[in-house]
Amino acid sequence: MASTLPDNPSLERLRSDARALQRGIMANNRQAIEAVHRHHPRPDLALQHFRLHDAQLTIARRYGFSGWPALVQFMAIADELAVDPGGIDAATLDVADQFCSFASLRYDHTDAPPRWQAAATLLESNPAVPQHHVWAAASAADPVALDHHLKDRPGLVTTPGGPFGWVPLLYLCYSRVPLPNKETNALAAATVLLDAGADPNAGYLWRGLSTPFTALTGVFGEGEQGPGRQPRHRFATPLARLLLERGAHPVDQQTLYNRMFRADDSHLELLFDHGLADAGPSPWERRLGEAMESRDQMWQRQIDWAADHGFAERLALLARHGIDVSGAELVQPPFPDDPNMRDADGATPLHHAAWSGDLDLIRRLLDAGADPGLVDFRYGTTPLGWAQHAYQTGAIDYLGSWQTHTL
Template identity: 80%
Template sequence: MASTLPDNPSLERLRSDARALQRGVTSNDRGTVEMIRRYHPRPDIALESERFRLHDAQLVVARSYGFSSWPALVGYLRVADELAVDPTGIEEDAMNVADRFCSLASLRYDHTDAPPRWRAAADLLGANLDVPQHHIWAAASAADAVALRRHLAARPELATTMGGPFGWVPLLYLCYSRVPLSCNEDDVLAAAATLLDAGADPNSGYLWRAMSTPFTALTGVFGEGEQGPGRQPRHRFAPALARLLLQRGAHPVDQQTLYNRMFRADDSHLELLFDHGLADAGPSPWERRLGEAMETRNQMWQRQIDWAAGHGFAQRLALLARNGIDVSGAELVEPEFPEDPNARDADGATPLHHAAWSGDVDLIRRLLEAGADPTVVDSRFGTTPLGWAQHAYQTEAADYLDSWQTRTL
């Protein structure tokens, strides 16, 4: 099963948790005993020993996080130590200009992702035109094929060298860049091909805050995620760039891509991945490397099925079925227009808040015409549906809500 470790896990903290379990058994703590009975394969034998042993406690800790054993957990942490990156821990003010450009240009999958950062990267580049010459990672962020060739001619090994603010290989900076530059699709593809021709791995990736689902080059290209397409957009040339990576050997089973793109009804990513063998591809390099820390294929597909069924994505279920994925147990929940357009959820948000967040202008219009109050404030963030649309950079939805409120004043 997939690992459920917290972000940035610490081996020392996990060892401390195991020792705490030992103490909990000694004091006959009810919660500790229940945890051991849930996760230990032979709880009665372990608990009836004269002293609850450390290796039993470690086994319980490992199994509680989805690992079969303590050595398997420790082995994963050793791998994660090499590949983990925490973009939220980067101090941009202390960076040189090239590293700062890379950081501002990149989709980081944290709360700072937003168009103003990428515009700031473009402004920085405009004021420092030689930034792509500083190092290969900046050249990749700018998709500057000429600068990339110059760096590689001097040092061919740079194609696979980790560096820049995140310790990524150059291909990742190219795939995660969202800086609005004047380059066209051919320019970006030429830059990517330059790196691939020089030996860049199309399956390059990293572990976001040591999470066991890798963020690959494809993940960066396909984009999106929990914060929505306004704050975490696809690469401007996503279809062509993803196709190039797949043609050059990127594995089509990319769990993080499937997760990030499942929230909206568009299935273009799935169609492209299925065309390149998603349904029946063998183990990916990442699955081989991370082993049991990664979710199984069954878990991957079940999450896709559950989300599609629960959100009325009938076309996605049909697409999965056409490609041999068993969706027979799925019960499609048809979207229903709310009886009360001002009903609040547990966080005080109304259907209009959620429609604004997702940028569904047609639903926003219907809700307003049915009497939804655009001035209502949710209890979690303390803002209106317009505020939700603005925060999500759903500009069309924000403009519609703003104009509606102006008309009704």
């Protein structure tokens, strides 16, 4: 099974929901009765004498758990490991924590190059920031500063801290600050942490959700907002390889989700090289148990997305590594008969191509008569505006050049 709890879940709220469900059954509320029939394993028997434990069982199963004890056990772990990076007010932080906050990929709407540039500007004005604490040194990928902090206090390598309560390795892996560091700096900084005892499987529960955001997740990057706003680490491949060689588990569900939206398969190839296909349970799977999706669910998500979006090479890659894709029906997204057709929000195919940065599709749509001046109904923005919001630099340049040449 897999948890379907909402962001930032609260055990007290869940208890309140159970009590409300019990009151609803006592009041013969239709929606409450339907919920019991949908989620309770013995609804007819339970409804005869509906007790609080029946309500708790219904709530637990509604959110993907086998029962209330399993839900409570997960919530105890979530209380320890949940972090909402977007809930931190950077204005209240000291300079070192502020640097870490600006530098880190948060996986919310604030992720964007200007914030990471603000981190670089702050560091330029305050070059001693990496000396302030180990978490700032990790965000800056400064191996000398890290070595200095850990020689004095070696236990810091596994100590949560900084603005998000992360261990240092996570700040290094989620940092996107545009520093002039070379690949050797980043690898040296990661090696200092790993040699000092950093856990290569370190992670946190983003807003309390049950799929961990690990060090690998941070390095591989990307996600629903696209590579412009949620880019890979600048040295993603060598850093990921180092983590895997030092014990990071190759089954990283959040990485697979974040990287499934685009056709590039470099992350899968690296993970398969390190045992993704047949690896045993990860430390996170052992710890979170049924709250995490099963391997079958994980693979089915990958197969479905690849098939629905015409990613034939991904399906072939999965099949080569023993993943059963026999039921997948590859769909090649059709080219629209009307390049200016609108969806329910008034966006055209050119809006969506601009958002995803698909230059080939942008060219084809424009050649077919797509109007780059049309605005969508929801945001009142042109395709160029969508590309700008997504920081799709190639699409921005191409659409800007097209409009200039056609004036």
